[in-house]
Amino acid sequence: MTYNQDELKNLLTAVGGKENIQSLTHCVTRLRFRLLDESKVDKKAIEALSFQKGQVSQGGQYQVIIGPDVEKVYTEFNQVNQIDTDRQKSVKVVNLKKEGNIIQRLLGSLSDIFIPLLPAIIAGGLILGIRNIIGDVDFGGGTVASKSIFWNGIYEMLWLPGQAIFHFLPVGITWSVTKKLGTSQILGIVLGLTMISPQLLPPAQIGVGELLYWDLGFTQIARIGYQSQVIPAVLSALALAYLEKGLKKIIPAVVSMIFVPVLSLLAAIFLTNTIIGPFGRMIGDGIGNFVGGAITGPYAIIVAFVFGLLYAPIVMTGVHYVFQAVNLQLIATLGATPLFPLVALSNIAQASSSLAIAVFNKKVKEREVSIPATISGYLGVTEPAMYGVNLRFKFPFYCSMIGGAFATAFATAFGVLANSIGVGGLPAILSIQPKYWVPFTLAMVIAVVVPFVLTAIVYKKKEKNGEFIEEEQLEKDVTEVIDSL
Numbered sequence: 001m002t003y004n005q006d007e008l009k010n011l012l013t014a015v016g017g018k019e020n021i022q023s024l025t026h027c028v029t030r031l032r033f034r035l036l037d038e039s040k041v042d043k044k045a046i047e048a049l050s051f052q053k054g055q056v057s058q059g060g061q062y063q064v065i066i067g068p069d070v071e072k073v074y075t076e077f078n079q080v081n082q083i084d085t086d087r088q089k090s091v092k093v094v095n096l097k098k099e100g101n102i103i104q105r106l107l108g109s110l111s112d113i114f115i116p117l118l119p120a121i122i123a124g125g126l127i128l129g130i131r132n133i134i135g136d137v138d139f140g141g142g143t144v145a146s147k148s149i150f151w152n153g154i155y156e157m158l159w160l161p162g163q164a165i166f167h168f169l170p171v172g173i174t175w176s177v178t179k180k181l182g183t184s185q186i187l188g189i190v191l192g193l194t195m196i197s198p199q200l201l202p203p204a205q206i207g208v209g210e211l212l213y214w215d216l217g218f219t220q221i222a223r224i225g226y227q228s229q230v231i232p233a234v235l236s237a238l239a240l241a242y243l244e245k246g247l248k249k250i251i252p253a254v255v256s257m258i259f260v261p262v263l264s265l266l267a268a269i270f271l272t273n274t275i276i277g278p279f280g281r282m283i284g285d286g287i288g289n290f291v292g293g294a295i296t297g298p299y300a301i302i303v304a305f306v307f308g309l310l311y312a313p314i315v316m317t318g319v320h321y322v323f324q325a326v327n328l329q330l331i332a333t334l335g336a337t338p339l340f341p342l343v344a345l346s347n348i349a350q351a352s353s354s355l356a357i358a359v360f361n362k363k364v365k366e367r368e369v370s371i372p373a374t375i376s377g378y379l380g381v382t383e384p385a386m387y388g389v390n391l392r393f394k395f396p397f398y399c400s401m402i403g404g405a406f407a408t409a410f411a412t413a414f415g416v417l418a419n420s421i422g423v424g425g426l427p428a429i430l431s432i433q434p435k436y437w438v439p440f441t442l443a444m445v446i447a448v449v450v451p452f453v454l455t456a457i458v459y460k461k462k463e464k465n466g467e468f469i470e471e472e473q474l475e476k477d478v479t480e481v482i483d484s485l
Helices: 005-014 043-047 070-081 085-090 102-135 149-157 159-167 169-181 185-195 231-250 253-296 300-317 322-334 340-360 364-378 383-393 395-413 426-431 434-464 467-484
Strands: 021-026 030-035 054-058 061-065 213-215 220-222
Touching: 005 043, 005 070, 021 070, 030 070, 043 054, 054 383, 061 383, 102 149, 102 159, 102 169, 102 322, 102 426, 149 159, 159 169, 169 185, 169 231, 185 231, 185 253, 220 253, 231 253, 253 300, 253 322, 300 340, 300 383, 300 395, 322 340, 340 364, 340 383, 340 395, 340 426, 340 434, 364 383, 383 395, 395 434, 426 434
Parallel strands: none
Antiparallel strands: 021 030, 030 061, 054 061, 213 220
16 A cells, blocks of 8 residues: 555644654654654644544654554655655754653653564564464363474474574663664674673573672672563663763774774673673562562552553553563563553453444444454554544543453453563463463453443444434535535
8 A cells, every 4th residue: 555645745744844853763553753843743734644543742752643554654754755764863852851751751762662672572472372372282182292293393493583582682672772872783782692691691500599700800790691681681771872972972083983882882791790780680670579569469450450441541652662671571570471461451442442333333434444443453553443443432442441441350360471472462362371361361351342332332322312413414514615615
């Protein structure tokens, strides 16, 4: 599909033109504009675009919700408007004061770090989910892998991408941080590799809990690996980036190419293994234990209910990608995550409310939006359903929040855990530990039935009161006025 060039040009005009764009990136569903002056945005002009599903300003970015086709829109937008993406990446951000408080900036930055990693994380979750089915599910008389040499080989082979994505995650994080801050990405990759080096893994003959050390004579530095760790990787990459920027300011340009990479990398590696790494691991383990305790402790059902109720509004802010970091930290700390199942159930609830609109609203144009949005939502991408359907009618959004809350509370009551992160919709069951498949399936039924029924009831009531007839008549009157011009 090729998008209307006039509409792509209208989008550029609506955000204030080229001169108002500092940078443009995209995530799974949104175009993310960083603008010099958001007051120049023409919201009504954006609403008139056929490919947009909504818009929101968050963390210094003006985000236009597109849906699963966002990458194609991004590419064609740049081509049609001749946007220099390389120049955008080099432009210094000068409107930091408009980005909100320190917490908003922190959450926004974490989202930006993990957005480029999402394709790998989602793929890894699905691959490990398939691996679970092959090697960990007893279908009666043993697993698939135990009955077939071929499937046992596949089971073992699938560990390769799973390990590369999750076990070696710090490499992706350090790359993403340096990319975001505009420093040397290859140095970020090298730093990440040093954090997962086999040299940091104790040999088999070393007892449990014992460590190897680098002996410097006057002190010893423990060799600690940071496989699967999130916080240490983020902090170490930040240290590297700011060291590189600082050294470039004080080292003459004539020798900068030689000394800046060497000094910044060595300093970052030393700090990682002495201060930043151990401190980051402590913070990460603390976050993992706190969140894990909240979702598995004595008030877990209440916490899960509140999370299920509020997750959809959090998605509206655009910082929900932060939960990816929390999920990954939970997996690193606890070996599984109780949070990802709740995210998936909330997404399913959003799709179910959209499904109700698709079923009961007979208008062809409405179904052209609601049916694809519902399918997308059940596959884990909820923005089309949320912005294109539920928030437009308003009441389906609230119904989905209620349904999501009951579904997440039910899943938590049975202690549902996921081995990895996957697709946050119906395919999420592949990531769930097999022993929890039954309660999670029941929770998915709740996430489908409750929002659908509630949305249907409210829709029928509003239809009976003639509210939709008035809206249709208004649309008809507006169309007739426009046609007469």
